[in-house]
Amino acid sequence: MEYVNPEGLRLDGRRFNEMRQIVAEVGVVSKADGSAVFEMGNTKVIAAVYGPREIQNKSQQKKNDHAVVLCEYSMAQFSTGDRRRQKFDRRSTELSLVIRQTMEACILTELMPHSQIDIFLQVLQADGGTRSACINAATLALADAGIPMRDLAVSCSAGYLNSTPLLDLNYVEDSAGGADVTVGILPKLDKVTLLQMDAKLPMETFETVFALASEGCKAIAERIREVLQENTKQLEYRRAA
Amino acid sequence: MEGRLANMWRLTVNESKFVETALQSELRVDGRGLYDYRKLTIKFGKEYGSSEVQLGQTHVMGFVTAQMVQPYKDRPNEGSLSIFTEFSPMADPSFEPGRPGESAVELGRIIDRGLRESRAVDTESLCILAGKMVWSVRIDLHILDNGGNLVDAANIAALAALMTFRRPDCTVGGENGQEVIIHPPEEREPLPLIIHHLPIAFTFGFFNKGNIVVMDPTYVEEAVMCGRMTVTVNANGDICAIQKPGEEGVNQSVILHCLRLASSRAAATTKIIREEVEAYNRERSLQKVKRHPTLAKSEVSGPTVAVKEEYRKSSDQEKAAEISREHVERLKLSPEELRSSKEQEATNFKGGPSNWDPYSEAMDVDSLKVSLASEGDSITKSSSKKKTNGSGNAQKDGGEISVEEVTGDLGKKDTKHKDGEMTLKDAVKPKKKRKNKT
Numbered sequence: 001m002e003y004v005n006p007e008g009l010r011l012d013g014r015r016f017n018e019m020r021q022i023v024a025e026v027g028v029v030s031k032a033d034g035s036a037v038f039e040m041g042n043t044k045v046i047a048a049v050y051g052p053r054e055i056q057n058k059s060q061q062k063k064n065d066h067a068v069v070l071c072e073y074s075m076a077q078f079s080t081g082d083r084r085r086q087k088f089d090r091r092s093t094e095l096s097l098v099i100r101q102t103m104e105a106c107i108l109t110e111l112m113p114h115s116q117i118d119i120f121l122q123v124l125q126a127d128g129g130t131r132s133a134c135i136n137a138a139t140l141a142l143a144d145a146g147i148p149m150r151d152l153a154v155s156c157s158a159g160y161l162n163s164t165p166l167l168d169l170n171y172v173e174d175s176a177g178g179a180d181v182t183v184g185i186l187p188k189l190d191k192v193t194l195l196q197m198d199a200k201l202p203m204e205t206f207e208t209v210f211a212l213a214s215e216g217c218k219a220i221a222e223r224i225r226e227v228l229q230e231n232t233k234q235l236e237y238r239r240a241a
Numbered sequence: 242m243e244g245r246l247a248n249m250w251r252l253t254v255n256e257s258k259f260v261e262t263a264l265q266s267e268l269r270v271d272g273r274g275l276y277d278y279r280k281l282t283i284k285f286g287k288e289y290g291s292s293e294v295q296l297g298q299t300h301v302m303g304f305v306t307a308q309m310v311q312p313y314k315d316r317p318n319e320g321s322l323s324i325f326t327e328f329s330p331m332a333d334p335s336f337e338p339g340r341p342g343e344s345a346v347e348l349g350r351i352i353d354r355g356l357r358e359s360r361a362v363d364t365e366s367l368c369i370l371a372g373k374m375v376w377s378v379r380i381d382l383h384i385l386d387n388g389g390n391l392v393d394a395a396n397i398a399a400l401a402a403l404m405t406f407r408r409p410d411c412t413v414g415g416e417n418g419q420e421v422i423i424h425p426p427e428e429r430e431p432l433p434l435i436i437h438h439l440p441i442a443f444t445f446g447f448f449n450k451g452n453i454v455v456m457d458p459t460y461v462e463e464a465v466m467c468g469r470m471t472v473t474v475n476a477n478g479d480i481c482a483i484q485k486p487g488e489e490g491v492n493q494s495v496i497l498h499c500l501r502l503a504s505s506r507a508a509a510t511t512k513i514i515r516e517e518v519e520a521y522n523r524e525r526s527l528q529k530v531k532r533h534p535t536l537a538k539s540e541v542s543g544p545t546v547a548v549k550e551e552y553r554k555s556s557d558q559e560k561a562a563e564i565s566r567e568h569v570e571r572l573k574l575s576p577e578e579l580r581s582s583k584e585q586e587a588t589n590f591k592g593g594p595s596n597w598d599p600y601s602e603a604m605d606v607d608s609l610k611v612s613l614a615s616e617g618d619s620i621t622k623s624s625s626k627k628k629t630n631g632s633g634n635a636q637k638d639g640g641e642i643s644v645e646e647v648t649g650d651l652g653k654k655d656t657k658h659k660d661g662e663m664t665l666k667d668a669v670k671p672k673k674k675r676k677n678k679t
Contacts, residue, residue, distance in 0.1 A: 093346045101487025105468075184487070191451070191490025195470065197483035200359040203504060206480050207497065214493070 003161040003173055011172055012041075019156075019168045019216060024136075024227045026144040034145025038137035041170060042127035047137035049145040051117035067112035071100035073134060075123040095131055102184050102194045103138055106153040117147060128174040129157045135184055135194070136220060143228050152224055155184035155194060156216035158209050160201060165209045167216045181206070183213040187221040252464045260465045264453050269462070271297075276456045276502060279390075281510070283401050283517040289431065290406030294398040297459065298388025300332075303398030304381045305406040309421070312368070312375040320367020320375040324353045324399065326382045333387035344391075351484050352382070352396050355440040355473035359481035362403060363435035369421055370413055378406075378434070389460035392471050396442035397514060404518045407431035440481035441510050442473045443503040451491035454499060456506075470496070472503040476511040480504070 004010055014020070020041030029035035032048035039045075052067055073096040077083055103119060119141070121134045135155035142149060159169040161178040174180055179201040184194025192214075201209065260270055267275055279297030286293070290305035312319060326349040328336040336342070341349070356362060367376040380402065382395045410429040412422050446458035446466035458466060468488035473481040480500060 090346045090350060093343060094350045097343045097347055098486040103487070105487055105489055181483075186490050189490060190492070192485070192493055192496055193487050193490040195483050195485035195496065197480065198354055198358040200475075200479045200481050202479050203500065206500070210493075210496075 001176065003176060003178075004164045004166070010166065012170060016164050017167050017212065017215075019219065020170070022220065022223050024140060024224065026140050026227065026231050032141070032145075034141045034143070034147070036137050036140035036144055038133050038140060040129060040133050040136075040168070042125055043129055043133045043170075044123070044125040045130065045133040045137040046122050046124055047134070047141040048120045049117065049138070049141040049147070050120075051145070052112045052115035052147065053117075055114055055116045065110060065113045067107070067109040067114075068116040069100055069104045069107060069109065069119065070116060071096050071103065071119040071121065071138075073099055073121045073123075075126060075130070079123045079126040095134070098131065098194065098196070099134055099138060102135055102153055102155070103142065105193045106139070106149050106151055106186060107142065108148040108150060111148055117142075126171065128169050128171040129182075131155065131182055131196075132157050132168075132184075136224060140224060140227065144231070151186040151188045152221055153184060153186060153193060154217045154221040154224060155182060156213050156220055157182040158213035158216060160205060160209050165205070165212045167212050179206075179209065181209050181213050183210065183217055185214060185217045185221075187218050252461065256461070257465045260461060261448060264448050264455065269455065269459075271459060275454065278457050278506070278510075279459075281397065281513060283397065283514065285401070285405055285517075285521045290402050292398050292401035292405065293385075294394050294401065296388070296390060296394040296397070296457070298386060299390060299394045300384075300386035300388070301391065301394040301398040302383040302385055303395070303402035304383070305378060305402040306381070307376045307378045307406070307408045309369065309374050310377040312372065316364075317372035318368045318375075319364040321377045322357050322362055322364060322380070323377070324349050324356070324380045324382065326384070326395070328384050331386075332384045336384070336387075347484075347486065348392055348395060349382075351392055351442065351471055351473070351482065352380075352399055354482040354484070355396060355442060356399065356403075359438070359440050359473075359475075359479070361436055361438055361440050361475075361481070363437060366435045369411055370419065373419070374421055376408055378403075378408075387460060389463045390444050390457050393442045393444050393457060396440075396473070397510070400439055400441070401514055401518060403434055404436060404514070405433075405521055407433055438475040438477060438479070439511050439514060440473045440475050441507050441514075442471050442482075443506060444469060444471045445499045445502075447489055447491055447495075451489050451495060454495060456502065470499060472500055474500075474504045474507045476508045478504050478507075 004016065008015060010016070023039040024036065026034070026036045028037050028046065029048045032050055034049040035047060037044065037046050055068060073092050075092065099121065100119070107117065119138050121138060123130050123134070132155040135153055139153050143152070156167070157169055157180060159166045159173060159178050159180045161173060161176055166173060169180060177199065179197065179199040182194065182196045183192065185192050197206070263270060269275065273279070282295045284293040285291060292303045294301050294303070310321070313321065326341060326345045328341065328345045330336050330338050362378070367378065369375060380399050382398060384391055384395070409426060409431050410424045412424070414420055414422050444457060446455045446462055447453070447468035447470070448455065448466050451468060455462060455466070458469070468485070468491065470483070470485040472483050475481060485496075
């Protein structure tokens with residue numbers, strides 16, 4: 001199948017280095033301490049953060065002077081075309097672990113000893129790149145909850161199809177069998193926290209795909225910052241009124 | 242998660258300080274250099290498809306079994322490969338019996354990604370009847386002792402087990418051509434799996450906010466380190482999978498450095514695995530040669546077997562010594578063949594499952610060479626010849642020559658394997674030939 005036509009356009013009309021449209025909103029779950037919806041094209045994720053609150057299960061505490069971060073990733077049954085059967089499969093267990101450790105790296109856990117932070121992530125629509133969308137949504141929700149962070153943790157994926165590196169794969173491109181690189185970075189510190197890759201790529205190609213994904217991350221970080229600043233302005237305006 | 246928590250508990254502040262400060266002066270607690278690997282030993286069991294890998298203190302057992310099942314609806318002509326991990330509490334008290342924990346799931350997923358998504362095992366050749374019957378290969382990985390770096394050890398165990406695994410040969414027959422006949426191992430030699438390349442996992446540990454990188458961390462180091470990354474690479478320099486699950490951030494340059502280190506190591510580890518597997522296979526085949534005469538004797542029971550027995554006598558008992566010599570010779574040859582076929586795959590592999598077709602490519606190259614040699618023509622002419630030779634009607638005399646040459650070449654290749662057991666090339670050829678004609 002042809003994923004990039006001779007004019008250099010992809011199946012959904014994007015260029016190779018073009019991302020899907022990002023729509024993000026914070027404060028969507030009133031009960032939660034922080035929440036956000038993050039949309040990337042047809043992928044839609046909702047995140048809710050509770051905490052920091054008193055630790056519920058003492059045995060989960062690993063270091064006395066650090067907060068415990070817990071994360072639950074799940075996909076809604078209606079998120080994909082065919083109904084998903086089990087709720088906790090191996091994939092979501094792994095993703096929960098990966099997202100938890102990514103967020104743990106950016107939260108200043110040492111400031112909140114004896115407390116826990118819960119992150120709940122629900123995929124409402126899945127169209128590729130759910131793990132990136134989840135990390136971005138979690139960052140927004142954590143910022144909304146006012147939890148101190150080192151930096152915004154952002155993530156973006158990139159792939160390699162028809163000997164072209166492609167930014168931000170959708171579901172069709174993702175399931176094409178080509179390589180898929182998901183990168184999570186801390187943009188201000190310029191450090192890579194998350195890196196996952198599937199399929200086979202030569203070393204040199206990997207470097208270009210990796211660089212493309214990192215660029216994508218930086219673009220997303222800017223967008224997320226804009227959304228948060230907009231939100232802060234709104235809050236300020238409301239307080240003044 | 243529980244596993245990691247328990248690790249944290251056990252290590253005292255003193256111990257972790259010691260490990261960290263030692264690493265700052267490039268010393269490791271077990272006396273290795275930063276990028277040294279622990280000693281790797283691979284052992285095999287009595288049955289096909291079992292392996293035991295020891296990496297320092299870490300001990301992992303791999304076991305491969307196969308079963309005939311209905312294929313998945315979206316992949317009617319592909320077999321399946323699944324990986325199951327068992328973290329027994331015997332290996333580490335923090336592993337809880339019952340449902341696999343987070344670390345067990347992650348380990349399974351990393352190995353799964355390396356093996357399956359990079360298409361290391363040819364799943365199309367596991368198809369028996371499209372849409373009805375395929376082989377489902379199951380890899381069980383048991384952690385027997387946790388001395389750190391389970392992923393690498395488990396990955397090698399999985400590879401070694403897959404390489405020594407043999408599945409029974411089966412043919413499709415019957416009245417409607419839909420019946421599957423499984424041949425017992427006494428009747429037909431069981432077939433090995435087709436493995437295109439060996440994806441080998443290398444785990445790195447990060448210390449001191451990602452400034453110190455260590456290869457193959459031990460149990461103690463795992464408890465201290467602030468981040469880790471597993472890179473799965475093969476000997477061709479391809480990266481098959483990467484897993485860096487969050488944790489401490491590191492610079493891009495560090496990651497690329499790790500990737501280079503891993504790919505420079507891949508060839509050596511591949512060699513170790515291949516050598517061990519080869520030695521095992523040689524031993525097995527020598528045993529088999531001894532077994533044949535006794536087998537023939539045991540079959541003298543019915544009148545129908547008489548012919549068979551005679552045949553066996555002539556081929557086995559009289560020439561037993563000769564065959565054994567042949568066996569050994571072929572075994573000596575096999576690594577070279579393997580390597581050359583691997584190289585071909587590397588050049589032809591384009592990612593898709595249906596793209597993999599070394600024979601058509603190999604024929605093209607051959608015919609090109611021959612036609613170029615026969616007359617110093619321009620490239621356009623030779624390419625047109627290639628077409629005519631593909632369609633079958635060779636009009637020019639030059640074209641004819643090339644056809645003959647090619648078929649001759651193929652014939653030679655065939656005869657190489659005709660005597661004795663079936664090899665992997667025989668298993669693939671009929672299907673591929675069909676594809677070429679259409």
